[in-house]
Amino acid sequence: MPLPSPTSKPDFDTRLGLMRRYVDALRQAVAHEQDAFIEDLQSLGAAKHYLTTSMLCCLDLANRIIAVRGLPLARAPMEVFSILLDAGHLEPEMVDDLHQMDALRYRITQIYWDVDDVEVHTIARRGLPVYDRYLDRLASLWPAEVAEGAA
Numbered sequence: 219m220p221l222p223s224p225t226s227k228p229d230f231d232t233r234l235g236l237m238r239r240y241v242d243a244l245r246q247a248v249a250h251e252q253d254a255f256i257e258d259l260q261s262l263g264a265a266k267h268y269l270t271t272s273m274l275c276c277l278d279l280a281n282r283i284i285a286v287r288g289l290p291l292a293r294a295p296m297e298v299f300s301i302l303l304d305a306g307h308l309e310p311e312m313v314d315d316l317h318q319m320d321a322l323r324y325r326i327t328q329i330y331w332d333v334d335d336v337e338v339h340t341i342a343r344r345g346l347p348v349y350d351r352y353l354d355r356l357a358s359l360w361p362a363e364v365a366e367g368a369a
Contacts, residue, residue: 227360230282234357237275241349244268248342256335266326266333269342272349273323276316283307283359296320307359308352315348 247264248255255261280298284291289305292298299316302308308316322341325333 230279230286230360233275233279233282234353237272237279237349238353240268240272240275241346241353244272244342244349245346248339248346252336252339255339262335262338265338265342269319269338269345270323270326273320276349276352277320279356283356286361287359308355312348312351312355315345316352319345319348 244265247261247268250258250261255265277295277298280302281292283289284298284301287305289301292301296317299308299313299320303310303313319341322333322337326338
């Protein structure tokens with residue numbers, strides 16, 4: 219069976235739906251007040267997992283929008299947000315927030331021994347509305363002229 223095109227609208231919509239599920243799970247994980255959150259290892263672990271997974275989805279979905287719109291390709295993962303900013307598709311404040319969340323994702327996965335649990339709670343909670351706006355924005359960026367099946 220052939221792999222779906224990176225510019226397949228149904229594949230993009232599936233991934234967008236998955237990210238919405240991950241963001242909802244992150245929302246549940248950080249629903250506790252900070253002290254209770256830090257004491258609850260399951261909530262802390264879930265928050266780290268869903269923050270990381272959601273951020274990876276952000277990068278993947280941005281790359282798909284970049285491809286389907288014919289924008290310059292990113293040389294490094296975090297460049298995708300700047301490319302969408304330069305093309306007028308994201309606001310500077312959103313890009314700053316996404317960069318901060320991606321920096322935390324990097325620390326969680328690469329420097330796991332030096333991650334402040336309070337920072338996880340704070341950034342995850344502050345990032346929830348950013349994720350929501352980002353998902354809505356990306357959903358609106360799929361070009362209408364691109365066929366449902368492929369680019």
